[in-house]
Amino acid sequence: MPETTRETTREPSSGPTVDRLMAAAARSFADKGFHATTTRDIASGAGLSPAGVYVHFGSKEELLMGLSRTGHESALAAVREAVAQSPTPREQLAAVMATFSKWHAEKYEIARVVQYEHHHLTPEHHAEVLGLRKQIDAVVRGVLEAGVADGSFTIDDVGDTALALLSIAVDVARWYSPTIRRTPSQIATTNAHLALRLVGAAA
Structure with a gap:
């Protein structure tokens, strides 16, 4: 078959x-x-x-869906926890970027599947995964909107900025390997600093 x-x-x-x-x-x-x-x-x-x-x-697609669902749910839970544990938008953004970047490095195999293979899912399964992806995006957008509201961030477009930030973290799964000299924690710290500079909130 x-x-x-x-x-x-x-x-x-x-x-x-x-x-x-x-x-x-x-x-x-x-x-x-x-x-x-x-x-x-x-x-x-x-x-x-x-x-x-x-x-x-x-089916093989059902396996892919299992990985896609659990991977996205794991990432979503991690970024939500990062926000919940941080008191200000500035700290929340740094925590979210560090957490999301580190997740993509530490779980680089499943992260590659989550980020680059989901288009092979059936339309129904893809719609479910897209919903989870939108929730992750909403977390980042919420942090950015809060930072704009309290004057912490200087942003021209929240949507474009959220996309740029998420892309930085997601791309870690493409190039990361345990053989490289940079550790997941170092990558997390670097990307958190990049995020703050991008929104005009660097120390």
């Missing part, structure tokens, strides 16, 4: 085997891309037979 056409209406199960499949899929999608990855690649990475994938997931 073709990998991209097998359909299912069940929810994927949970447990150690599912976790292994998700980790193997993340590695392979990040390395090869969605289309070049086969279910055999994923099964092999998880120590299963190819048929073992379909015990838990109805």
Whole structure:
């Protein structure tokens, strides 16, 4: 049966085997891309037979959706927590940029899948993921609007600035590797400073 056409209406199960499949899929999608990855690649990475994938997931796309959903939810929770733990818009922006950048470095495999493979999802799944992406954008916009309101930031366009800031953090997943000399924490600090300079709030 073709990998991209097998359909299912069940929810994927949970447990150690599912976790292994998700980790193997993340590695392979990040390395090869969605289309070049086969279910055999994923099964092999998880120590299963190819048929073992379909015990838990109805299709390769369903695996991609699982990664996309959990990845976006993890990132959204992280940026919301960063805002909640910071008292002022200036500190919130620095915290959000540091957190979001560090997330993309520490979880670079799933981050690459989340950011660069979501267009392979079905229209229904893509719409769900787009909703999560809009929520992350809304967090950043909210911080920027609060900073403009209290005079902390000088911004011509909140939407354009939010896009620029998010792009800086997202791009970390494209080039980051554990072999580089810069650590996730160093990247986080650099991008937080860049964000503050971009909005005219550098110390």
